[in-house]
Amino acid sequence: MQVRALPYLLLAPAAVFLVIFFLYPAVDVAIQAFTSDGEWTWANFDQMVSHWKFNTALRNTLLLALIVVPLQLALSLFMATMVTKMKRGRDLILYIWTIPLGISDLAAGIIWLAILEQNGFLNSALYGLGVIDSPATYLSYQNPFVLLIAVAIAEIWRSTAIVLVILVAGMGLIPKEYYEAAEVFGAGPWKRFVKITLPMMRPSLQTALILRTILAFEVFAVVIALAGVQMPILMGEVYEWEFRLRESGVAAAYALVILGISIAFTIFFLWVLRTPKEARV
Amino acid sequence: MAEIKIKGVEKRFASFTALHSIDLTVKDQEFLVLLGASGCGKTTLLRLIAGLDFATEGEIQIGGKRVNELPPRSREIAMVFQNYAVFPHLTVFDNIGFGLRMKKMPSDQIRQKVTKAAEMMHIEQLLERYSGQLSGGQRQRVAVARALAMEPEVLLMDEPLSNLDALLRMEMRAELKGVLQESKTTTIYVTHDQVEAMSMADRIAVMHGGHIIQAASPISVYRDPASRFVGGFIGNPPMNFLPAKRSNGHWTAAGVAFDGPSVDKETIEFAIRPEDLDPSDTGLSGRVRVVEPLGAHQLVTMDVDGHLFRAVLESDLPIGSGETITLAPKPDRIRWFDPDSENALQ
Amino acid sequence: MTAADIAVSAKKVRPTDHRSASRWLMAATITILCLWVLVPIYLILVNTLSSPEEVTSWPRQFFPSFDLGSVTFFANYQGVARALLNSVIVAVMTMVFSIGLGAPAGYALARFDFPGKNVFRVVVLMTRAFPLPLLALPLAIMFIQIGLDDTRFGLALVHTMLAMPFAILITASLFMGIPYELEEAAWTLGCNRFTAFVKVVLPLVMPGIAASAVFAFVISWNEVFAAAVLTIQNRTLTAFLLTSLNEAPLALKFAGGAVLVLPALFFLFAVRKYLFAMWGIANR
Known part of the structure; x- marks a missing residue:
């Protein structure tokens, strides 16, 4: 019957597209990483690991994710709780808080560059307040830790919005009755948050964490804008090897490393924040 | 004007059979009620007649013509849905005139038929409104008017009153019965409400587990139930x-x-x-x-x-x-x- | 007034005090969080609306001089106009492709049960757990082989890969929000599947489709990595800014940053109503 074929016809273009532009390149990038001149080899990985920047890049990327993601989660939970408590002006506040959602990482990097560069707004403000006499340098390879913090601030500023949106959407799904019931049984605001909000938000927390962590491993333009090449990160190395050094194999090996840690963390969050089928709302 | 003949109709879904070999004839101008608890197959049968689902086996005839392979639009039917299905982006007028417009009827004729149907359902003052501005009862009236305006051979109604509150339901029951008697359309009406069935039907077909257990006049279904199930199902309190x-x-x-x-x-x-x-x-x-x-x-x-x-x-x-x-x-x-x-x- | 009355009224007063104090605290926190988001954007606008000399001066002024020097400098800089045009064209193509491919798939997911549906869903969801920009690497090679390297079309295809999974999920939930009954009603009123879709479903989902199209536009507009890897002559604005970060003067970077931000602001405002519906469904 014609009706039976219809869903497949509707799906076909997107499915073909996914095969060509997702499944095929995903396999291809793996093959590229493990081959050199048409032969199977670990050479690309050897070359990647033996380069002095690899360890730093890996450490910087993981460290950045480790700083940024938990802070974003806490901040978003805080903001989401506040928004759900608001009566008036909720839409306006939510719009303002989600503005960074539409801002690219490159633009965010440039914006924070304007603030943190030597002649930038932060130094000017501190000078105006009489805290410093002359501009201090923050964004220098001599202060790798300060660089890291600067990137972390820009990342938190830019990408907390996505966590917030997911959490607000998830919080909206929790029926009010649960809170009222808990209140009747004598649970205070903190107890209600811990005993109702957090457990009920498991699926949203899971989505937010997976999405944000993967995006954190892909951090790229913010770092380039703020730190240039002074602060190696994995995605930046992919770009370097692919574009500047013209070594696609090594770039692919880097890509597999990013893919590997992304998948590892995804599985980790899927497992830690799993919701048993029977406990779903 | 049309008779509906259902011969040996079966509907199977992947793992279960919703209808077992149904035989039923609905006479021209008859008001037949399909009565049963939820999951008994009554809505499935109605949807097969409408052409919204297709029978796995058997034949459905409307007006002597086999319609199994025809899409709903070619079956000379109109349907009133449980949730009214009033199009939210169109005014009441455009809702009622929707089917006529699809038939490419000239607009003065559409206006005349829409007005007539609206008057029948007492909603002529609502014609410029949108569905969002109507109450549940008014939406229901629009849905019926939209079906009547089509002047169909067969009118199919799927629990049309089940979403109204008790008082409104009683009011609409009587009004609907009057309107449908006047229109003389063959009607199949699905409900789980035995009072509705009793008060409106020429004939009730009691369904259970995908079978028609008994098809008879309301009073004989009540007085002479064909099975223990019908006796226990009809009447409040039951037998x-x-x-x-x-x-x-x-x-x-x-x-x-x-x-x-x-x-x-x-x-x-x-x-x-x-x-x-x-x-x-x-x-x-x-x-x-x-x-x-x-x-x-x-x-x-x-x-x-x-x-x-x-x-x-x-x-x-x-x-x-x-x-x-x-x-x-x-x-x-x-x-x-x-x-x-x-x-x-x- | 008896002592008991006074005790009662005193009891009444204290919680109100407490409540208004906590309300002030909340208002203050909300304001600070708003400033945290808005001030950096304000500052980049200050830079953009100052002359290139002011941008590099010390100490910096916190109010714009409304000198269009930076803007004109940016606009006349070699390659900027072309990059801007490329960005718009690629984003529009991405928008068209991802809706064109995604909406039918979303409709199929929303309306039909069929073997293979779950496999498809899982693949779509999998794309979210995958660092998609990395796909630009193998695709760069593929594009060279088929002559799509350094083209706007090729880049738009990669951006479509980023945006389409969202378009599929968002449109699927939009279509699920339209009762199937409405379509069925249209069929009984003389429509076939196609006319029912055009006359009933389409008008109802149009605003949502527009919102997800805007979303696709923004995804492409903001994308940096794939754009930088896949284009040389046909750089988009993001790729252009990225590759000129080392040599370009500050004024150019800041004006460029502001130009990147502004459309996103307006677009986000246009789709704000759908934002939460869109991400709400991302949970499932």
């Missing part, structure tokens, strides 16, 4: 059942002997409706558990020979819980059922 044992050419239920059918069985079932019982010196006796006054009547729930038994009695009879009372069944209202096949026995 009382007691096991009856054969003894000396009689049937004995709860220690009382009755004349019954002559069948080759040791045990059959005795059945009586709660309102067909009168207080008496001899008859079925039992201890009263609960008395619920209902105004004109009182509902007495009692224990007869260890079986739950209900009686609807005049409200001025002084009956208290804990008492033992004796009730005589009206002899011409006693019914008998085969406990194995559950079918009625003559």
Whole structure:
């Protein structure tokens, strides 16, 4: 019957597209990483690991994710709780808080560059307040830790919005009755948050964490804008090897490393924040 | 004007059969109600007739023509949906005129037919409104007007009143019956509400587990249920059942002997409706558990020979819980059922 | 007034005090969080609306001089106009492709049960757990082989890969929000599947489709990595800014940053109503 074929016809273009532009390149990038001149080899990985920047890049990327993601989660939970408590002006506040959602990482990097560069707004403000006499340098390879913090601030500023949106959407799904019931049984605001909000938000927390962590491993333009090449990160190395050094194999090996840690963390969050089928709302 | 013939229709979904070999004829201009609990297959059958689903086996004819392969638009039907399905982006006028416009009817004719249908349903003052500005009852009227404006051969209604509140439902029931009588359209009406079925139908088809158990006039479905299921399903409170044992050419239920059918069985079932019982010196006796006054009547729930038994009695009879009372069944209202096949026995 | 009355009224006063104090605290926190988001954007606008000399001066002024020097400098800088045009064209193509491919698939997911549906869903969801920009690497090679390297079309295809999974999920939930009954009603009123879709479903989902199209536009507009890897001559604005970060003067970077931000602001405002519906469904 014609009706039976219809869903497949509707799906076909997107499915073909996914095969060509997702499944095929995903396999291809793996093959590229493990081959050199048409032969199977670990050479690309050897070359990647033996380069002095690899360890730093890996450490910087993981460290950045480790700083940024938990802070974003806490901040978003805080903001989401506040928004759900608001009566008036909720839409306006939510719009303002989600503005960074539409801002690219490159633009965010440039914006924070304007603030943190030597002649930038932060130094000017501190000078105006009489805290410093002359501009201090923050964004220098001599202060790798300060660089890291600067990137972390820009990342938190830019990408907390996505966590917030997911959490607000998830919080909206929790029926009010649960809170009222808990209140009747004598649970205070903190107890209600811990005993109702957090457990009920498991699926949203899971989505937010997976999405944000993967995006954190892909951090790229913010770092380039703020730190240039002074602060190696994995995605930046992919770009370097692919574009500047013209070594696609090594770039692919880097890509597999990013893919590997992304998948590892995804599985980790899927497992830690799993919701048993029977406990779903 | 059309007769609907359903011959051996079956509907199977992946792992279960929703309809088992249905045979049913709906006469021209008849108002047939498909009555049953949810999941009995009544809506599935309606959707097969509408062409929204397709039968796995069997044939459906409308006006003598096989329609199995036809899409809904070619079946000369109109349908009123449970949730009204009033298009939210169109005004009431455009909703009612939607089907006529699809038929490419000239606009003055559309205006005339829409106005007529709207007047029939008393919504002529709402024509410029959108569905969001209407109450549930008004939306319902729009849905019916939209179906009537099509002047279909067959009108299909899927629980059209189930989303209205009780009072409105009663009002609409009477009004709908009047409008449909006037329109003289063959109508199939799906409901789970037996009062609706009783009060509106020319004929009721009681469905259960994908079968049509009985198709007959409302009064005979009520008086002469074809099976134990129909007796227990129709009527509120439902029929009382007691096991009856054969003894000396009689049937004995709860220690009382009755004349019954002559069948080759040791045990059959005795059945009586709660309102067909009168207080008496001899008859079925039992201890009263609960008395619920209902105004004109009182509902007495009692224990007869260890079986739950209900009686609807005049409200001025002084009956208290804990008492033992004796009730005589009206002899011409006693019914008998085969406990194995559950079918009625003559 | 008896002592008991006073005790009661005193009891009444204290919680109100407490409540208004906590309300002030909340208002203050909300304001600070708003400033945290808005001030950096304000500052980049200050830079953009100052002359290139002011941008590098010390100490910096916190109010714009409304000198269009930076803007004109940016606009006349070699390659900027072309990059801007490329960005718009690629984003529009991405928008068209991802809706064109995604909406039919979303409709199929929303309306039909069919074997293979779950496999498809899982693949779509999998794309979210995958660092998609990395796909630009193998695709760069593929594009060279088929002559799509350094083209706007090729880049738009990669951006479509980023945006389409969202388009599928968002449109699927939009279509699920339209009762199937409405379509069925249209069929009984003389429509076939296609006319029912056009006359009933489409008008109802149009705003949502527009919102997800805007979403696709923004995804492409903001994308940096794939754009930088896949284009040389046909750089988009993001790729252009990224590759000129080392040599370009500050004024150019800041004006460029502001130009990147502004459309996103307006677009986000346009789709704000759908934002939460879109991400709400991302949970399932």
